[in-house]
Amino acid sequence: MTSTTAASPVLEIHDLRVDFRLAATTVHAVRGVSFSVAPGETLAVVGESGSGKSATALSALRLNPEPPCVYAGGHILLDGKDLLTRGERELGRIRGADLSMIFQDPMTSLDPLQRIGSQVAEVLRHHGGHSRAEARAAALSALDEVGIPDPERRYRQYPHELSGGLRQRVMIAAALVARPRVLIADEPTTALDVTVQRQILDLLVRLQQRHGMAVVLITHDLGVVAETADRVVVMHRGEAVETGDVHDVFARPEDPYTRRLLDATPRLETAG
Template sequence: MTMPLLEVEDLQAHFHTPEGVVRAVDGVSFSVDEGETLGIVGESGSGKSVTAMSIMRLNPSPPCRYTGGRIRYQGRDLLSADERELRAIRGSEISMIFQDPTTCLNPVLTIGDQIAEAVRSHERVSRKQALRRAVQALDEVGMPSAERRARDYPHQLSGGMRQRAMIAVALAGRPKVLIADEPTTALDVTIQAQILELLEQLKAAHGMSIIVITHDLGVVSQIADRVLVMYGGRAVESGTPKELFQDPLMPYTWSLLRAVPRLDADLAPEPIRGQPPSLADLPPGCPFAPRCRFADDRCTTTDLVLDRKAEGRWAACVHTAAEFRALAAALDEPNEAGR
């Protein structure tokens, strides 16, 4: 049995603030194999981005403290690595596409110079060679007129072009793991589809592993091999997209799916009632219990129970799979009768 390329085990990333300890990530575990795409999905404030930033140790410290767990990349624990080791890994081994390219691309440097700088930070090449690599990288990510665009500044590019430029910067060091944090949030539907297709092409061409952070279930259905659902700073369900979409076993996943408009279903979308909990003041028991349509007394007195269904398939809920399926089916029966 081969070792995963990246393995996160019981990660705890807590922010110490004047209002108290914010448990942004509280005991999250997952792994990513070579050439695999993992989707991490959940509402805003569920801990997705903090998890992604933790892998590269980019959360500000203070106030962030890693109070437990391990992040192993090729067997090395990144939480115990010093800054020199981390600089060698960032960009060349693990790279990240951030949510908003306008805040991450330097406005006073051309796109070509920014990619060339990323190349030269990891390889001993001349500036001319690095600029040539920059044009190649832009061409690879589908930038039209790559040589001319390499001389442009970020403000001269459209939103879709800026996202492609950021992907080119992230790939400059030829990483083995690419983390994409909400890579399509600010883009229209057509450009979203193009960016997702591009990530798939780059994954195939380079043999990369990809972690996609998103709140959009449509994104994970298109690109992910496996999905991790997060809520309240914790992992609450994991499985393939087909398993989660066709047979969700955790009420939060079920609720997320019910909230999405679908052309192939007669039911109107149902927003999840209430608001996500404060990570500085989580309720007792399951953090989703106050919003859950299936909660009973056990849910507020028992912490999340991890119930493994099969290899790679699990849900954290006091209800067994059979119990939850029966509860969900009973809730749907009145709707079926009224059609």
């Protein structure tokens, strides 16, 4: 967990409303959600499945499929510029460079037919300004930074040749190789066993502290929130029902849903 910062927000979401207009109905997935995150700060967005937290996260990079997704209102501001008004070409320059994302399942996010080193280097090649040799060197450095052993050998391997934990580290390397100012981590440890989950979370904390980036952590795990986040947004049925400092929200939850969510969290009690 980082120290709460007084810096100006780098990413701001104001009154965001996201609909999915299907053939027979319209799903109001996000209903007027607002929050912000500053450099060096970790903001957790927490809620049960279907609460709208992932739809909110994907909206920040405009990755919800349009259609059926329709941005029905609100603003997503990166350094004061509204991403909802930007064209696809400009968004392509922003994704990965200024604003990056780690997805839940690296096996479905990584290209199974492309070597992992090429996939990490491709981020820099896409954003220009790097020769093939420079991008390769930066990718090797990124693989080493996220704790992948023997990065030269791993660079040449394919995703199926790596364990789940190593694949997730590759995803983190790809997300950070261009040094984005905002990292969105959408349930980054869901598919991993408990020991590897701890390693990945510790890695994210160290990398954030090293690079001073803002982190938006999407999760349903309140234990993870308590250990890693500065502030928390609690979502329920597409709405942000409570926002505040993690310690304040956990110690004195105001919304009934937040209290139910906390009460449902397993606790290790010691008799006597």
